[in-house]
Amino acid sequence: MKKSFTIAGGGIGGLVTALCLHKNGHEVRVYESVNELKPLGVGINLLPHAVRILDYLGLVPELEKIGIKTSNLVYANRLGQIFLSDPRGTFAGYKWPQFSIHRGLLQQMLYRQCVATLGSDKIILGHHLESFSQTEDAITAVFTQNNDTKKRVKVDSDVLIGADGIHSVSRAQCYPEEGKVIFSGNILYRGTSLMPPFLNGSTMTMIGSNQQKMVIYPIGLPHPTTGLQHINWVANLKAEAHENGGIQDWNKEVEKTFLLEKYKAWRYDWLDVYEMINRAASLYEFPMSDRNPLQKWSFGRFSLLGDAAHPMYPIGSNGASQAILDAASLTEAFRRETTVEQALQVYEENRLPATSKIVIQNRKKGPDAILDLMENRFPTGFSTEEIPHSEIDATMSNYKKTAGFDIQTLNQKTASLEE
Numbered sequence: 001m002k003k004s005f006t007i008a009g010g011g012i013g014g015l016v017t018a019l020c021l022h023k024n025g026h027e028v029r030v031y032e033s034v035n036e037l038k039p040l041g042v043g044i045n046l047l048p049h050a051v052r053i054l055d056y057l058g059l060v061p062e063l064e065k066i067g068i069k070t071s072n073l074v075y076a077n078r079l080g081q082i083f084l085s086d087p088r089g090t091f092a093g094y095k096w097p098q099f100s101i102h103r104g105l106l107q108q109m110l111y112r113q114c115v116a117t118l119g120s121d122k123i124i125l126g127h128h129l130e131s132f133s134q135t136e137d138a139i140t141a142v143f144t145q146n147n148d149t150k151k152r153v154k155v156d157s158d159v160l161i162g163a164d165g166i167h168s169v170s171r172a173q174c175y176p177e178e179g180k181v182i183f184s185g186n187i188l189y190r191g192t193s194l195m196p197p198f199l200n201g202s203t204m205t206m207i208g209s210n211q212q213k214m215v216i217y218p219i220g221l222p223h224p225t226t227g228l229q230h231i232n233w234v235a236n237l238k239a240e241a242h243e244n245g246g247i248q249d250w251n252k253e254v255e256k257t258f259l260l261e262k263y264k265a266w267r268y269d270w271l272d273v274y275e276m277i278n279r280a281a282s283l284y285e286f287p288m289s290d291r292n293p294l295q296k297w298s299f300g301r302f303s304l305l306g307d308a309a310h311p312m313y314p315i316g317s318n319g320a321s322q323a324i325l326d327a328a329s330l331t332e333a334f335r336r337e338t339t340v341e342q343a344l345q346v347y348e349e350n351r352l353p354a355t356s357k358i359v360i361q362n363r364k365k366g367p368d369a370i371l372d373l374m375e376n377r378f379p380t381g382f383s384t385e386e387i388p389h390s391e392i393d394a395t396m397s398n399y400k401k402t403a404g405f406d407i408q409t410l411n412q413k414t415a416s417l418e419e
Helices: 012-023 048-056 060-066 103-118 169-174 257-262 273-279 319-336 340-363 366-377 389-403
Strands: 004-008 027-031 043-046 067-069 072-076 082-087 099-102 127-134 139-145 152-157 159-162 182-195 203-209 212-218 229-238 252-254 283-290 302-304
Touching (some): 004 012, 012 048, 043 048, 048 060, 060 099, 060 103, 072 366, 099 229, 182 273, 203 366, 229 273, 257 273, 283 340, 302 340, 319 340, 340 389
Antiparallel strands (some): 067 099, 182 283, 212 229, 252 283
């Protein structure tokens, strides 16, 4: 069933969807709000189940050029005591690696791939979705050009996919009473620092507790001359009484003096967190928010995808990965079903329950619940013999199953769109 698709949103989910659909013979056009794609944003992780889909698209060599193959995930308490080192990706026996990568560089790479395979005329920048309407035979999206003219452009196709992010216009049209995002009570502060590698140079680490946490991982190989490495980090702090959800904008720059004070004691023999923060050229603030899971994504010839469908807390490294899984599931549904409505319904049935579970799990701290377990049980530190390995392993294993990347299930699959 070959169809014409309009995708509203040129983020990771939208671009991977375009590549998957195009590879399966569909006509695809992507409309993105910004006039120029710049390498903005933060580091992200791509988990093995998502890398499997990118492998299907032939993109693993490109990922290797711009990212790091994550070797393991280390958990430590605020005193710097490590209580878990969990191998990741191929280092854990998966068929596919886990990549730590800069989100902006990933988006730019996907954009270049779309231009090369779909054609530059099929990836249209500077067009913001305004609304959509549909008939029995087609769906019409109305975009506003992001320039002085604000010209309105109508685009007809068989299918419209709303991949327009957490502040989705298309979602708001389907759910006009939903309102604003739901603030978690946590503020994220992120930066990147050029510094010597820590541990083995390919480790991701979680330190502290959900009251005060630091997530740290490299997003580039060490420089061949200086040996310094770009380290991405995100500080997670409970909001002070005067703080609120505010506007979500990863580019809101703030002073770092207060953050240095918060983390002044976090200096370990394997990583100096204080010095890492001090080396950052800039610090950016972001209120951690999500939305409640929906009962329905698909309406006739329209459906939601990625953060527009299931925005979630950045816990467990799942946001971008789940958008990529959406892209694969959507494309596979159109390969199997005979009508647009049937395909979108199958896609929704496959993805909505799965992503809703992750949204709820992440609200319950996801795998990072083990940080609080150790903080609450051993507030002054622990001995090696006291580490509750069975409880920790159970939490990690359950989350991998919920998120769809338990090794036994995933390794039975091939680099395809197979569910």
